[in-house]
Amino acid sequence: MLRYFKIFLFFVIVPFNIWAQEVEMQLVSGGIYTPLYGSTEESQVEIPGFFMDAKPVTHEQFQLFVLQYPEWRKSNVRRLYADESYLNSWKGDFGVPRQLKNSPVNNVSWYAAKAYCECQDKRLPTTDEWEFVAMASEKSVDAREDSLFNQRIVSSYEKPKTFLKEVGKTTPNYYGIYDLHGLVWEWVYDFNSIIITEESRSNNSTDNNLFCAGGAVSANDLMNYAAFMRYAIRSSVKARNTMSNMGFRCVKDDTKVLSSKLIY
Amino acid sequence: MKTHKKNYKHLKQLLLLMTAVFFISACQKEIEVKKSHYNKNADIKTLGVMKAELTAPPFVPAPVGKRVAKKLIVDMEIIEEVAEMDNGVEYVYWTFGGSVPGSFIRTRVGDEVEFTLKNHPDNKLPHNIDLHAVTGQGGGAEASFVAPGQQRTFTFKAINPGLYVYHCATAPVGMHIANGMYGLILVEPIGGLDPVDREFYVMQGDFYTKGKHGEKGLQDFDLQKAIDENPDYVVFNGKVGSLTGDNAIKAKVGESVRIFFGNGGPNLASSFHVIGEIFDKVYLEGGSKVNENVQTTLVPAGGSAMLEFTVESPDNLVLVDHSIFRAFNKGALGILSVEGEENEKVFGGVIAEGPYNPETKIDDGTPPIETEVVVDENPGEPVTTTQNIDEVMAKGKKLYAQNCLACHQPEGQGIAGAFPPLAKSDYLNKDTDRAINVLLNGLNGEITVNGDTYNSVMPAQRLSDEDNAAVLTYIYNNWGNNGTVVTPEQVKKQR
Numbered sequence: 001m002l003r004y005f006k007i008f009l010f011f012v013i014v015p016f017n018i019w020a021q022e023v024e025m026q027l028v029s030g031g032i033y034t035p036l037y038g039s040t041e042e043s044q045v046e047i048p049g050f051f052m053d054a055k056p057v058t059h060e061q062f063q064l065f066v067l068q069y070p071e072w073r074k075s076n077v078r079r080l081y082a083d084e085s086y087l088n089s090w091k092g093d094f095g096v097p098r099q100l101k102n103s104p105v106n107n108v109s110w111y112a113a114k115a116y117c118e119c120q121d122k123r124l125p126t127t128d129e130w131e132f133v134a135m136a137s138e139k140s141v142d143a144r145e146d147s148l149f150n151q152r153i154v155s156s157y158e159k160p161k162t163f164l165k166e167v168g169k170t171t172p173n174y175y176g177i178y179d180l181h182g183l184v185w186e187w188v189y190d191f192n193s194i195i196i197t198e199e200s201r202s203n204n205s206t207d208n209n210l211f212c213a214g215g216a217v218s219a220n221d222l223m224n225y226a227a228f229m230r231y232a233i234r235s236s237v238k239a240r241n242t243m244s245n246m247g248f249r250c251v252k253d254d255t256k257v258l259s260s261k262l263i264y
Numbered sequence: 265m266k267t268h269k270k271n272y273k274h275l276k277q278l279l280l281l282m283t284a285v286f287f288i289s290a291c292q293k294e295i296e297v298k299k300s301h302y303n304k305n306a307d308i309k310t311l312g313v314m315k316a317e318l319t320a321p322p323f324v325p326a327p328v329g330k331r332v333a334k335k336l337i338v339d340m341e342i343i344e345e346v347a348e349m350d351n352g353v354e355y356v357y358w359t360f361g362g363s364v365p366g367s368f369i370r371t372r373v374g375d376e377v378e379f380t381l382k383n384h385p386d387n388k389l390p391h392n393i394d395l396h397a398v399t400g401q402g403g404g405a406e407a408s409f410v411a412p413g414q415q416r417t418f419t420f421k422a423i424n425p426g427l428y429v430y431h432c433a434t435a436p437v438g439m440h441i442a443n444g445m446y447g448l449i450l451v452e453p454i455g456g457l458d459p460v461d462r463e464f465y466v467m468q469g470d471f472y473t474k475g476k477h478g479e480k481g482l483q484d485f486d487l488q489k490a491i492d493e494n495p496d497y498v499v500f501n502g503k504v505g506s507l508t509g510d511n512a513i514k515a516k517v518g519e520s521v522r523i524f525f526g527n528g529g530p531n532l533a534s535s536f537h538v539i540g541e542i543f544d545k546v547y548l549e550g551g552s553k554v555n556e557n558v559q560t561t562l563v564p565a566g567g568s569a570m571l572e573f574t575v576e577s578p579d580n581l582v583l584v585d586h587s588i589f590r591a592f593n594k595g596a597l598g599i600l601s602v603e604g605e606e607n608e609k610v611f612g613g614v615i616a617e618g619p620y621n622p623e624t625k626i627d628d629g630t631p632p633i634e635t636e637v638v639v640d641e642n643p644g645e646p647v648t649t650t651q652n653i654d655e656v657m658a659k660g661k662k663l664y665a666q667n668c669l670a671c672h673q674p675e676g677q678g679i680a681g682a683f684p685p686l687a688k689s690d691y692l693n694k695d696t697d698r699a700i701n702v703l704l705n706g707l708n709g710e711i712t713v714n715g716d717t718y719n720s721v722m723p724a725q726r727l728s729d730e731d732n733a734a735v736l737t738y739i740y741n742n743w744g745n746n747g748t749v750v751t752p753e754q755v756k757k758q759r
Contacts, residue, residue: 085385085413147488155474155484157388158356158443160344185388225487228435229389236390236411236434243412245388 023061025051026176027254033132033142036227047132052125053249055167055178056104056186057116059089059096065116066093072112082109085242102166104184104247110239113187113248122250124189127234129251131227134181136174153226156182163245181226184247191234305423308333308374315339316377318367321465321501322513324524325370328452329459333374340367341382342391342410342445349471349497350504350595350681351716352480357502358432358443360393364502365467365528366430366447371397373454375422379404385413390434395420396566397428397449405433425453427550427568429526438530442472442490444502446528448568453552460572461519467526468534468563468585468596469502470495477594478680493531498590500583500598504681507583507598509710509719515575517604522572526550529565532587536561536569538600539582545572560586575602576610580708580721592671592682599721617726653737653749660738663731668739671722676743682720684713687743696736696748700758703732729755 030049066073073093077086088107090096108116110124117123125133137143144150156162159182168178180186237243313335317325343362349355360366371377383391390411394403398420401407407418432445448467472490473483477497489495500507507513515521527534537560546558550568555561563569575581583598584591591597606613671683678685686692691713692699706724710717725732729752736755740748 088385151474151484151487154439154487158344158485160346160356160388161386162388225436225439232390232435233388233411236409236414241411241414244385245412 024054025252026054028052028129028133028175028177031132031141033128033135035128035131036231045128045132047129049254050125050129051252051254052129052133052175052177053122053251054172054176056183056247056249057113058102058167059105060101062087062105062108062116063094063096065119069115069119072115077112079240081111081240083240083242085244086112088242088244100164102168103164104167104179106163106184106244106247107242108187108246108248109242110187110191110237112242114189116248117250120250122252124187124248125251127188127190130180130186130188131230133173133175133177136177138171138173141174150226153181154229157226157229163247184245185230185233185243187246187248188234191237192239305373306421310335310374310376313337316369316371318361318369319465320361320363320367321365321467322507324368324450324463324465327456327459327463328370328372329456331372331456333372333376336371336375336377338369338377338379339382340380340393341384342387343384344387344389346482348503349473349483349499350478353473353475353478353504353681354482355471355473356443356482356485358387358389358391358440358445360430360432360445360447364444364446364469365465365526366445368447368465368524369430369449370452371422371449372452372456373422373425375451376419377422378417378419379408380415380417381408381410382415383410383412387412389440391432391440391445392434393430394433395428395430395449397422397424397426397430397451399423402433403430409434422451425451425552427451427524427526427547427570429528429566429568431528431566438490439485439487441528441530442470443485444469444528446526448524448526450524457522457570460522462513462515462521464513464521464523464600466500466507466523466583466598467502467528468498468500468532468536469528470530470532471497471499473497490530495532495594498532498585498594498596500596504595504597505719508721509599512580512599512601514601514603517575517578517602517607520572520574521600522570524568524570525563526568527563527565531565532585532590533565534563534596535586536563536571537584537586538571538573539584540579541573541575541581541600543571543573546570547572575600577607578602578604582721593679595681597682597720614726656734656737656749657741659731660734660736663727663735664738667725667727668735676739678713680716682718684711684716684718684720686739686745688714688745690714692739693746693748696740696750696754697758699736700732700750700755703727703736704755704758729753729759 028050030047032044032046034044070076074087074090075093085107086109089100114124135142135144137146137149140146162182163184165183167183170178170182172178173180237246310333314337316336316338318338318340319325340361342358342360344356344358345362346354347357357364379393381393390409392405392409394405396403398404404418404420408416410416428449428451430447430449432440434440446467446469448465472486473479473496474486475481475483497504505511525536543558543561544556546555546561547553547570548555548561550570561569561571579602581600581602583600585596672678672686676686684691691711702722703725707722710719727735732755733750733752736750737748740746740750
């Protein structure tokens with residue numbers, strides 16, 4: 001009976017939802033910016049334009065993914081690719097709790113997030129891409145010096161259980177992108193490429209600037225606090241780990257921008 | 265001459281050699297001393313395994329006593345949770361073991377500690393622990409760095425006795441500490457600390473909230489205030505009132521008391537003092553050196569002190585940070601309630617009282633004029649009945665300024681969370697006799713004024729019946745109160 005039901009689900013829901021998988025993406029015109037861990041001009045990074053999912057991937061969207069790709073179902077997934085807490089809140093392989101349908105999917109590993117994006121012909125954003133978009137407020141491309149914007153982000157990181165909130169309920173940022181702050185941390189492709197020592201205050205770290213702790217941060221580096229917390233969470237996880245407070249979204253290259261890069 | 269010179273050269277060489285030998289042997293000796301010191305505690309053998317008892321403040325685990333060094337299993341969970349900081353004021357605390365300060369860990373020299381740090385899956389941030397009792401590698405910070413939903417185990421050997429702070433050391437470190445991530449670990453010397461009757465765990469911390477002190481609702485952490493080192497709350501054991509009212513710590517007359525006091529900071533040093541008590545012994549900075557007969561001890565952020573004293577007379581001893589505005593305006597107040605028989609040998613109490621009116625003498629050289637002494641025929645007759653109300657009010661105003669204003673404030677507005685308002689006060693207007701009693705006998709414990717609960721101590725006012733009546737009349741006829749006129753007779757009746 002259960003098997004028939006699954007087949008039924010597959011035929012009824014999948015075609016309907018494949019259509020629904022056309023999720024809204026927004027164009028992020030590229031630019032040049034200085035990442036948190038750089039303080040000189042040499043460390044500036046050029047970001048080519050790209051498209052980014054307007055909202056984090058939801059439980060409902062991820063449910064479709066596991067329907068189509070059985071290897072990512074809870075019962076099938078290899079422990080190497082996702083730890084024991086993978087899709088923790090789901091009952092069985094497809095049981096998304098009703099109230100979480102439109103909330104960001106959580107307890108997904110980096111491997112699962114990467115596979116999801118690739119199956120949609122997209123990819124995970126790089127740290128630089130993600131941070132570049134995340135520095136925009138509603139009105140400004142770079143709001144990192146806006147103390148209210150920063151305070152809002154820092155306090156959202158402190159609010160418990162924000163992964164239960166629905167996506168897209170707040171005001172989008174300059175690019176029309178929602179919820180980069182306030183719901184969940186998000187996986188990035190190179191989440192562990194910044195080699196941060198686990199001891200935040202050690203002086204022999206290569207990214208000294210990043211992790212010499214609060215004591216070394218002067219008052220005008222206020223904007224870095226929120227970013228510090230993001231870099232700390234990224235450096236604390238392994239690719240197979242899953243967390244209640246970690247989800248993801250996907251991006252796609254803007255081929256036009258890539259080919260016309262010389263214009264700017 | 266030549267040989268002479270040669271001899272001299274030999275002598276010089278010999279001297280040089282002797283000096284070198286001396287220095288070499290001196291060096292060797294010093295290394296040996298260091299090595300033997302190191303070996304002494306690091307090489308203590310452990311016998312058996314034991315799970316550590318962990319306690320939330322103000323309690324401490326049982327003393328180690330004479331037990332041998334063991335492998336000690338410490339299992340600690342990190343929880344991020346909303347809790348009350350003050351009446352109606354909430355805050356998201358990050359905690360070691362669900363309390364601020366975190367669980368008290370009690371070990372002895374030679375213990376091999378196997379420490380498991382668990383980061384609850386619902387937490388949003390990675391954390392770790394730096395124990396000041398650990399030698400090497402960031403005090404365990406690197407080995408314990410753990411993401412939400414993960415756990416990590418590391419080991420260390422306790423080799424230095426003392427009282428040590430532990431705290432989270434994940435970036436941004438200041439914020440993790442400001443949110444309550446600190447506690448104490450005690451390493452007892454071989455044979456244990458001297459037994460005492462009572463032991464308590466008290467830790468100070470400063471907190472930085474978006475709203476001002478007393479502003480209700482869930483308060484966010486304020487980064488700018490933290491950087492400016494301008495806290496809204498300076499408190500013992502994580503919140504206002506953690507050691508007052510029903511939460512007061514208790515002892516009996518004649519008992520010996522030990523307070524394990526720590527300062528989590530993140531910014532302020534504490535001038536720790538107990539009003540009405542002298543510390544017989546202070547283990548300075550939580551180390552081995554003992555000072556005696558200390559009034560106030562300075563405890564740095566990220567530091568500690570062990571305080572020992574015997575309580576000699578029944579009283580509410582008040583724990584404060586003697587940087588005193590922190591105590592009365594920011595919350596750094598606690599009560600050690602001592603019960604038992606009065607001990608007049610130690611404190612005699614009031615033995616005499618009366619007016620003090622130094623007369624201004626004008627000495628112009630002329631002899632004093634003899635006058636008749638007028639005897640008041642009705643000394644018991646109350647004066648105020650014939651006094652007009654303006655005079656009573658003026659007297660009341662003066663008395664208010666001298667006796668009440670410091671706490672209840674110039675307009676009777678009080679201080680939220682600490683001192684109840686007298687302006688438009690329902691508590692005051694409801695019951696005049698009760699108000700008289702408060703002045704005569706003081707007030708101690710929880711009361712509700714205009715919907716807010718207060719849990720503080722007001723001392724009895726040593727005023728005459730007339731003065732009590734005047735100050736109450738002044739209060740009742742100001743700031744929107746009900747206009748009651750209190751007479752000295754009414755006061756007398758309540759004595």
